[in-house]
Amino acid sequence: MSGDIISGKHREVAYWSWEVSTGKIKLGKAFSDFFGCKPGDFPKTYKESAPFFSKEDIGQLKETFQAHAGSHGETDFHCVTSHHSVDGEQTFNLQWRGEVIQWDENGEPLLMIGETTKTAQPEPGKVTWRQKAVLFQQMMEYIPDSIYFKDRQSRFLAINKACAEKFGLNSPEEAIGKTDFDFFDDSHAKQARQDEKQVMQTENPIVHKVEKEVTSDNASKERWASTTKLPLYDNEGQVIGTFGITSDITKQKNTEEELQRNDAMISKLSEQVPGFFYLYHYVSKSKSYCPFASHGIRDVCELHPEDVSESIDPIIDRIHKDDVERVKESIFESIKTLKNWKIDFRVNLPNKGLRWLRGKAKPEKQPDGSVMGYGYITDITEEKEIYRINVRLKRQFQAIFDSVPNLIFVKDLQGKYLMANNAFAEFFGYEPENMIGKKDTDFGISEEKAQRFLEADKKVIKNNEPFFIPEDKTKHPDGTDVWHQTIKVPFQHTESNNPAVLSIVTDITQRKKKEAQLSNSLDIIGEQNKRLMNFAHIVSHNLRNHAGSISMVLELFAMEESEEEKKTLLEQLQKAAKRLNETITDLNEIIDEQYKNIHDEKKVSLGEFIDRTKQILTSDIDAHKVTFEENIPETLTFKYNPAYLESILLNLLSNAIKYRHPDRNPVIKIHAYTKGDKVHLDITDNGLGIDLEKHGDKLFGMYKTFHQNENSKGIGLFITKNQIESMGGSIEAESEPGKGTTFKLVLN
Template sequence: MSNRNSNNIPLTEIVNNAHKIAKIGIFQFLVKESQIYWNDVMKEINEVQPDFKPTPENIFSFFPNKKTKQYIEHTHEKAIKEGSSFSYDHEIITAKGNTKHIWTFGQPVFKNGVLIKIFGTSIDITERKKSELELVNKNKLLNFAEQMTNIAYWDWDTVINEEIWSDNLYKIVNRKKGGKLTYETYLEYVHPNDKDYVIEQITSAFENKVFPSFSHRIIVNTSEIKIIHLMGEVICNPDGDVIRMLGTCQDITEIKNKELELLQKNQQLSLAEEIAQIGYWEWNPNTDSFIWSDNLYRIFGFEIGLEMSLELLTTRIHPNDQEKIERITNELFKTKIFKKFSYRIIPPEGHIKTLEVVGQIVCDEKGEIIKFTGVTKDITDYILKEKKILETNEHLEQATQKLTARNKQLAEFNHITSHNLRSPVSNLNALLGMYKDPTYEHLKEELFQKFEIVVDHLTLTLNTLVESLKVKHEANKSIQQLSFDETLNKTKEILAAEIIQTNANIKCNFTDAPKIVYNQIYLESIFLNLLGNAMKYKSKDRAPEIEIKSKEVNGRVQLSFKDNGIGIDLKQHGDKLFGLNKVFHRHPDAKGVGLFLTKAQIEAMGGSISAQSKVNEGSTFTVTLN
């Protein structure tokens, strides 16, 4: 076979085939002829046609820039001058526009001291360059990752006790590179209180052939303490003897400090939650899973850590608020807007609590709800205190109203006393003077009669004022629940004669407010006076039409007495309407006492009375009962 190859295949063909298999391009430059030769591989590398003929002019079109051309020319000139070989790698731009990395080796050939040719080879190292670049980039990324995560790598040959550290491990322990590294070198940095523990862990790795994951402290710069976490692998020879350990070393000082800080903040937060009576929660409606802070468990009276569900939570909600919670939940899913709300719960101890909830809704990129998060606050004490404050304010307001009314009544009483008593007393003094004067001897009998009339008026005024004082003093005595229908029927019975004589038609509607807790004597007096006046001051042209209604206004009962009588000119008499001995009609029974006492009774109970009236049309008296 060897003879057949040597006889039948030319040597040049064998060489060419070898170059093709090895992908080695061959070039040759004949100086005298100024001719360049490329083998087929060289043409393939430059991606030219098989019939391409390289020349000293066109080969430089494959070099991408001026610097590359200058570098190659300079290298060739130096090799020719010194008669030495040359090699370099460079970029080319192929005939198809592709960039390639080429390694070129060349040798100038001299004859009799004259350069006759330059012979050389070129190899396409593009893929190798890519691999080298990728490896460099990976090493950069690895170094960057080490620095970002504070992780370093180590390799310990346990047979010769020699270690290799990565650059970042030197940085962690703040050691300059250089010198031999051993196991004892690392121990120099271990905190004295942790040294026995580290030796114990390494001994365990030798014995168990498994490297334990553990943390310990080191001291750098003589005083700075760092916390290090070690992980590794134990490598043994076929006999099972440990020959090598390698692994990672991570500086977790900052992580541990943050963990400690987070732990302290969580403890502070838990304390703050407990003091403020608040609790944090998260709810994933898709899995019905909850995350609760410890204090929220305390608020609801659940065991801390108990797996929570919506069904379990509902067992604590006040029965009267469960429908409300269902409605709010449906609204949250519909609007995806979380509005603050409150509801009541009944913990195991049985005391009803009022809770206030604020939160937010978290959605994914499609707008679907992922979870609800928020804070629940126990506002029971706040509600109770607010209620007490409102009650106190209400009592103060009522006391103020009563005091104001009393002051007004005292002013009115003072005015009435000074006005209504002065006139009859002055009249008595005048009559007494006349009675003593001999000039009026013949009028003594007539003067005595007038004495009786004035004394009667004075007695009436005094009795009315005494009754008024009595009303103010005994206002809140004998309070009981009264029926308006029963009170009206009793009044009708008392005024039966007047109703028949006047042919009065009395209508009533007590549907909206049929009853009231009030002083019975005062309520009957109010009905008697207002109903009696409606018939007393009737129109001569028509029978009395009287309508009595009750209704609730702002938590108070309001009565209205409407009639079609002769009415009152309020522009002229409005400010005197409820005054003592004030009359506005020429009626023989008008004495100006009824409305005065009625107003006194109503105000003594904390109420009020007002009137609307038109002459010859009728009047409406509105009584607000407290």
């Protein structure tokens, strides 16, 4: 069949080529016939071809080509696209086949050729064999009834997914070659085999046979089924087996049995319920009676069943005079329209006095033209009293509801407002009644926030417990920010009797403002304390370094006999005193500007500050023969706190000298560079090093020392880290015991 279609009038072929590297395409003349246009209208490049394809088809072609090229031709290039003719009157498919015939030295495709076959899409209403096969496969996959095919020995040839699940199999294929004896007890399997023999011999189907099924692995579990079996023919019309469909009717059978039991129970229950069942027969306006009334009529109407067996007048006589005409009219209207009868009315009883009753009935037209009604009447006096009390409480609740300043509202589980008090309506500029039925998004609340509120409401109903939202910022219609605190509780909407959520919202804007003021005050106090402590550390640490340097020069001066050397030492002493004076000047500036922001920086030159630091440490540098290797751009300048920068450099360079290795002269490498808007500074020494696995978490702690140096105070690195981070930068360390340490600084 498919070969006839391909070779017939529905098949047309066109040829094409594509220079992959340039994107040029050449299309055969037949393409213009396909689309009903001129050859000149066709694209000359791959990019120009987009209007002739859908987005999905372009993606499919691209994916197919990539698979073909990626496998170097091992994967076939074959796909189908859908198109319309230029005039829009014809719809057709194009099958694309091709291959890359030329590759470059790197294995990339250069030239591809192929053919395209046009096939008409099936006419509406006609189903192809392929479609039939797909439909059959879907039927086998999704129909919930068991479908099966058997050979002449009643062995399964195929079953559907539902049948496999019924047999407890992982897949339908597991049943092939097996029989009913593998799945059912012998009695059922034997009967099934007899039925299938009969179908094959007579070629007459068995339709909707109700039978009990008992599986072989669980004899106590019974199922009821309705089975239809038919003969299975081959292409020559010979019977080669059977096929059938079995529906599980266990629930139906159970329901039928349940109904039978219920019928027996109704007559007993009618004597116990707080009302009475009745059968009302309307013949004419002058003749109507109740051929049946349960014993409950004695309590509800203070009548006996036989009192109404010939006429309903005894009931009518007990109806309140203000309700009697309304009741009669409702009865006649139900009889006339055959619509269900339902009404609440009052009666005056000899013993109980005034009572409320509710009557219901379903009318049915009889063959003789009369009407039979099947109904029930019950006493609802207590219900009416509760309703009256509820109405009074509702009025009281509404008065409170509308007088409190809190925003109070009720929403259902679809997010629609069922109730809203005056305060809530005024917040959004609405009347309360105009908010009913609307959602949060109708009042300018974002979709994301509205969905969050809805999820919270659903959680309240699911858990049946209150939900507290401590704070939430809402945009007032006038544009100002308002802070709210919300409690949500489960609520039963009396009108719909559906679950809902009651929300009580309190304005906490003033509290939030006071909290913000308090937080700001604490931040200011904390910042002042931080600056004070930092300043104290700077004074202590920096002045101690200068004092130590001056003290060392004086000691050397006292020991030196050479006038030339004394002169040199005096010059060093003058420089140290100058550096001390500059440090004191910087510290005075910090004191003068202690209430200003710490980021009031000055433009500094890193190279100059390193030279100044080396001058401060001249005595130590000369005494310990320290060598510097510097890689600092001459033009590197940036804004920074000068006192902080001097303190940072002084700490790191003095530490590199102080913790030098005893077996070698100190070598300090300084490398600086910029990256983005950051200045990076690496300082490396060949000193003692630090065991970071042991002390890494304490490296920058206050009063933490890691070497037996009597001059170590343990605050230098603590100060340095705080100074760098307060300026928005960072510091890290890399170290290996016995080899040295590198400090990596990012100066913001």
